[in-house]
Amino acid sequence: MAQESTEAKPQRYPAAITVAGIVLWLTATGNFALGYPWHEQLVTLALLPLAIITGMFPNTIPLPAGLKRSQEKLTFTLSDALVLLIACQYGVAACVFVAGIEGFTSSRRAVRRLSSNFYSFSMMSLAAAAAAASLVAVLRYGFGEAPGTILAFQATAVAMLAASIVHISVNTGLIAVLFAARLGTPVLPNWKENFLLVAPMFLPTSAAASLMYVALQYNALTMIVIGAPILVAIHFGHRRYRDSIQEQLNLIERAQRERAEQAERHVEELSHYVAELERAGTELQQSKEHFRHAAFHDALTSLPNRSLLNEKLKSAIERAGQREGHQFAVLFLDLDRFKNINDSLGHTIGDQLLVTLARRLEHSVRDMDTVARLGGDEFAILLEGIKSANDATYMAERLQKELASPFTLGGHEVFTTVSIGIALGETGYDHPEDILRDADTAMYRAKESGKARFEVFDTSMHARASNLLRLENDLRRALERQEFRVYYQPIVALETGHIAGFEALVRWQHPERGFIAPAEFISVAEDTNLIIPLGLWVLEEACRQMVRWQWQSTANKSLTLSVNLSGKQFTQPDLVERIEGILEETGLDPRRLKLEITESVVMENAEAAIAMLVRLKALGVQLSIDDFGTGYSSLSYLHRFPLDTLKIDRSFVNLMNESADNSEIVRTIRTLAGNMGMEVVAEGIETLGQLTRLMELNCEYGQGYLFSKALAAEAAEALLARRPDWHVNTITTSNAYLLARSNHVAHVRCA
Numbered sequence: 001m002a003q004e005s006t007e008a009k010p011q012r013y014p015a016a017i018t019v020a021g022i023v024l025w026l027t028a029t030g031n032f033a034l035g036y037p038w039h040e041q042l043v044t045l046a047l048l049p050l051a052i053i054t055g056m057f058p059n060t061i062p063l064p065a066g067l068k069r070s071q072e073k074l075t076f077t078l079s080d081a082l083v084l085l086i087a088c089q090y091g092v093a094a095c096v097f098v099a100g101i102e103g104f105t106s107s108r109r110a111v112r113r114l115s116s117n118f119y120s121f122s123m124m125s126l127a128a129a130a131a132a133a134s135l136v137a138v139l140r141y142g143f144g145e146a147p148g149t150i151l152a153f154q155a156t157a158v159a160m161l162a163a164s165i166v167h168i169s170v171n172t173g174l175i176a177v178l179f180a181a182r183l184g185t186p187v188l189p190n191w192k193e194n195f196l197l198v199a200p201m202f203l204p205t206s207a208a209a210s211l212m213y214v215a216l217q218y219n220a221l222t223m224i225v226i227g228a229p230i231l232v233a234i235h236f237g238h239r240r241y242r243d244s245i246q247e248q249l250n251l252i253e254r255a256q257r258e259r260a261e262q263a264e265r266h267v268e269e270l271s272h273y274v275a276e277l278e279r280a281g282t283e284l285q286q287s288k289e290h291f292r293h294a295a296f297h298d299a300l301t302s303l304p305n306r307s308l309l310n311e312k313l314k315s316a317i318e319r320a321g322q323r324e325g326h327q328f329a330v331l332f333l334d335l336d337r338f339k340n341i342n343d344s345l346g347h348t349i350g351d352q353l354l355v356t357l358a359r360r361l362e363h364s365v366r367d368m369d370t371v372a373r374l375g376g377d378e379f380a381i382l383l384e385g386i387k388s389a390n391d392a393t394y395m396a397e398r399l400q401k402e403l404a405s406p407f408t409l410g411g412h413e414v415f416t417t418v419s420i421g422i423a424l425g426e427t428g429y430d431h432p433e434d435i436l437r438d439a440d441t442a443m444y445r446a447k448e449s450g451k452a453r454f455e456v457f458d459t460s461m462h463a464r465a466s467n468l469l470r471l472e473n474d475l476r477r478a479l480e481r482q483e484f485r486v487y488y489q490p491i492v493a494l495e496t497g498h499i500a501g502f503e504a505l506v507r508w509q510h511p512e513r514g515f516i517a518p519a520e521f522i523s524v525a526e527d528t529n530l531i532i533p534l535g536l537w538v539l540e541e542a543c544r545q546m547v548r549w550q551w552q553s554t555a556n557k558s559l560t561l562s563v564n565l566s567g568k569q570f571t572q573p574d575l576v577e578r579i580e581g582i583l584e585e586t587g588l589d590p591r592r593l594k595l596e597i598t599e600s601v602v603m604e605n606a607e608a609a610i611a612m613l614v615r616l617k618a619l620g621v622q623l624s625i626d627d628f629g630t631g632y633s634s635l636s637y638l639h640r641f642p643l644d645t646l647k648i649d650r651s652f653v654n655l656m657n658e659s660a661d662n663s664e665i666v667r668t669i670r671t672l673a674g675n676m677g678m679e680v681v682a683e684g685i686e687t688l689g690q691l692t693r694l695m696e697l698n699c700e701y702g703q704g705y706l707f708s709k710a711l712a713a714e715a716a717e718a719l720l721a722r723r724p725d726w727h728v729n730t731i732t733t734s735n736a737y738l739l740a741r742s743n744h745v746a747h748v749r750c751a
Contacts, residue, residue, distance in 0.1 A: 013181050014119045017174060021100070021122020024129055028096035036094065044094045047086060051079040051102045079106070080167065084160050087132035088139075099128030123174050131167035135159045186618055186642075273410070274348060298373040300351060301358035309372035312382055313432035320425050328384050328425040329392035332439035333361075333399070335377040336417045336451040343605055345412055352409045353416065364402050365395070380436065389424055389456065396420045396454040417452035419443055424456070448523070472524050474510065479533060483509050486541045487710035490719065491562065491681060491703045494695050497727025499720065501560030501594070503703060504542035505710045506534065522566075531566045536578055539563050543586040543593065545713050549720060550592075556720060562594040564626065567601040571608075576615045583619065590620030594645065598626045602641065610640055617642040624681070629669055639676055646673045650684025650704070656693050663693055670697050691728050 032041065079102045087095035103124025107117045139145045143155040176191035285299070296308035304312070316328045335357070342350040354377065361371045361379060370382040381399075383392055400418060407414045421443030429435045442457035449455065478484060488502040508516040525531040546561045569575060583590055595616060602609040602625065613623055624645035629652055652665045666682070673680045682694050685704030694702060707726050711719060 013178060014115070017126070017178075018115075018118050018122045021125040022118070025096055025100040025121070025125045028093040028100075028125070028129070031093040032097045036090065040090050040094070044086060044090060044098065047082055048098050048101060051082040051098050052105050080164075083128050084131065084135070084163055084167070087128070087135050087163060088156060088160060091136060092129060092132040095132040096125050096129050100125040123171065126174065127167050127171040130170045131163040134166040135163035138162045184618070186614075189642075277348065301355050301373050303358050303362075303379075304370060304372040306372065306374050309370065309374070309380055309382065310432040312370050313435065316382060316384060316425060317429055317432070317435075327386050327388070328382065329386055329389070330423045330425075330435050330439045331381040331383065331392065331396060331399070331454075332421040332423070332436065332443040333379040333381070333418045334443050334447070336419055336447070338377040338416070340604060341414060341416065345410075345414070349409050349412060349414070353407055353414060356407050356409065357403070357416075360402055361399070364399055380439070389422075389426075392422050392424065393454065393456065396422060400452065400454070419446040419451050420454035421446055422454060422456045468524060471521060472528055475508075475521055475524055475528070475530055478508060478510075479530070479537065481511075483511065484534065484537065485509055485712065486538055486545065487712055488542075488545075488716040489703055489710040490708050490716070491560070491701050492707050492726050494691070494699060494702050494728075497725045497730060499559070499724065500701055501562060501592075502546075502716060503562040503596075503710075504538055504564075506538050507710075526566060526568055529568060531568050532572060535564075535566055535569045536582070539579065540582045540586065543582055543588040546592065547586055547588050549717065552717075553720070555723075558592075560592050560594050560622070561588070562596055562624065564596045564598075565601075567598070567604070570597055570601055570612060575612070576619065579616070579621070580619055583621075591622070594622040594624050596624040596626040596647065599628055613642050627683075629665065643676075643678055645679045645681055647681045647683055648699075653682050653684045653690055653694070653704070654686070656690050663697065666694070666699070667697050670699055674698075688728070695728055 032044070036044070083095055083099045083102070086098050100121050104117055104121035107120035111117065111120075138159040139155060142158065145155055173191060177187050179185075180187040293304075293308070296305060296311075297303065298305045313330070320326045320328060335353075338350065338353075341353060354373070358371065358373065358379070361381065365371060365381060365383075368384050370384075372380045372382070374380055381395070383395060386392060399420065403416065403418055407416070421439045421441065423435045423439035423442060425435065438457040438461070441461050442455045445461055446453050446455040455461075485507045487505045487507050489505060490499045491501045491503060492498065493500040506518060506522075508518075508521055510516050522531070525534055542561055542563055546559065549556045549559065565575075572578075579595075583593070597609075597613075602613070617623060622644040623642060624647055625641075625643055626647045627649045628646045629649050646669060648666055648669050652669070656663050656666065670680050679700045681701040681703065682690075682699050683703055685691055685694065685702045685706045687706065690704075691702065691706060707724075708719065
């Protein structure tokens with residue numbers, strides 16, 4: 001049923017336009033028939049055949065490939081000059097009467113379907129009415145004149161130019177909305193890209209109409225003598241302009257075909273390569289079947305597998321118990337961001353990387369050591385006969401240096417790093433599974449600490465793992481028990497010093513442990529997918545609160561609400577529908593909602609991110625990149641994202657305290673955002689000096705402890721009621737105080 005409703009929306013739009021146009025034309029025709037003098041009716045009826053005749057020579061504007069699926073055609077005729085002439089001479093009703101008939105007849109010659117004919121009839125009537133009304137308004141309020149009087153050429157030219165702009169805006173706008181509804185794209189970018197190019201074609205038409213109007217003040221023959229050559233010249237000029245557009249589109253389509261052909265050749269080459277690789281893999285598998293250690297080796301890399309490693313670990317544990325001073329260690333290795341390589345370059349390249357990595361590991365260890373693949377991108381190394389823990393950490397450092405060099409795979413240069421966990425045999429183990437578990441725990445600690453590093457296991461890590469397990473269990477019940485709270489941190493317009501909106505931040509009120517910081521539980525929520533229902537709950541709760549504030553005061557109507565989307569949420573296929581449902585249920589204006597996505601999330605799979613961002617943008621919400629500057633954005637993709645705001649990470653704002661040179665990063669981001677038509681929000685503003693420097697850089701918005709910490713809903717509501725002024729000129733040292741934080745950041749009270 002939802003699919004049928006979505007497909008029905010584009011059909012309702014032309015029906016609504018058709019009904020509106022028919023009603024408008026009938027009203028205008030009635031006014032024309034009953035309210036106009038007979039001689040004006042006669043002249044208008046005489047000009048009607050001329051409008052129809054000029055409409056018989058249309059110039060069809062070529063459409064980009066993406067719009068050729070539409071059944072409508074965008075045409076341009078010289079009858080528009082006569083429509084403007086009638087509007088200037090006799091006003092709105094006569095103009096609409098002629099425009100509707102001309103639109104129907106010209107459409108009838110191109111398309112035989114009545115629904116399209118009446119849609120063109122209605123669209124021309126609506127556009128003519130808007131153009132005529134604007135022309136009358138310019139004459140009346142700009143020059144104190146009215147249609148039907150003898151007007152100066154200056155007044156006529158200005159009025160007709162304005163009418164032309166309105167005419168083309170309404171005309172192409174109605175078509176752009178129809179195309180956008182059918183193709184599922186935003187209206188304004190659709191109009192700019194595909195219809196803005198026809199605007200110059202109306203300017204000579206308005207000039208010709210002005211000349212014809214002046215000539216008509218003498219007599220109709222003079223108008224025809226002067227107007228006919230001009231209209232003919234404009235007609236052929238339009239054809240030349242149309243042909244130039246067609247040539248440009250042909251060049252674009254030719255380039256697209258060439259790229260498609262290149263892609264097909266690349267696919268063929270890749271398929272051939274895959275076939276060769278599969279053949280080689282089959283031969284290798286057949287040869288390996290002749291060996292006895294087959295059940296104990298990994299099929300892809302030929303390394304020992306988990307089973308063989310367990311056997312060797314049992315032997316190492318036994319020797320350590322029998323020989324005094326015999327020590328060993330296990331290194332647990334996991335590739336960082338291996339999923340990104342698989343997603344971007346394909347699983348074939350990913351497998352090649354694992355094979356090449358296995359060979360490097362083998363060449364980096366001693367003959368007495370064992371390198372094993374445990375599965376996926378996880379490897380383990382058993383170091384035998386080491387003298388101390390230093391030997392294990394030295395090997396970890398050596399491996400990271402060896403793997404820092406790029407891998408050349410299938411014509412691609414691939415960089416990767418590893419996180420390593422180390423467990424020492426001297427701790428005393430009885431089972432291989434226990435030492436592997438502890439090495440794995442240390443490896444995850446290395447990943448949490450920033451990846452591309454190693455950690456040595458200690459007993460506190462095991463305790464922490466147990467605490468995380470308890471935290472996960474509590475987290476699963478926290479939503480059901482309504483233990484979460486939404487806090488709101490003000491976002492300030494730096495130019496005025498007033499609150500422009502709030503960022504919604506989640507807090508956990510644990511029944512036993514009290515408030516738990518987001519840094520402690522968000523990562524657990526991400527790992528367990530609990531972040532998805534939690535994120536939706538935060539969004540809905542924050543939207544309801546914002547609507548309540550907007551109802552309380554008209555001054556709050558313009559407030560915006562910023563809500564973070566996690567990486568897991570962003571990849572959900574039903575995300576757009578969920579957000580749309582929350583907006584409808586809470587009644588929040590979509591334009592007041594800003595969805596924040598971190599830079600790393602959108603760049604993990606840029607093409608998929610673009611598609612999702614476009615769907616979100618179609619809801620009418622605003623989109624922000626959070627923590628900008630800390631990820632690895634590519635400018636070739638960044639300009640394709642339909643973004644409204646860049647949020648500068650607090651780390652760059654904090655650096656502005658140290659020296660003026662550190663402001664250059666913020667200046668660069670501000671310039672980049674300005675060039676792309678985006679606003680900037682600076683996070684983590686904590687000092688007056690930072691605020692002053694950001695205002696010098698024309699940064700639009702900011703948030704941080706200088707203004708306020710995140711507040712509960714009641715405290716945020718009280719803050720709104722006070723209408724604080726945080727303009728830099730009103731902030732002095734007398735109204736500043738230090739927050740009770742570990743770093744004693746400055747927190748300025750309301751002026």
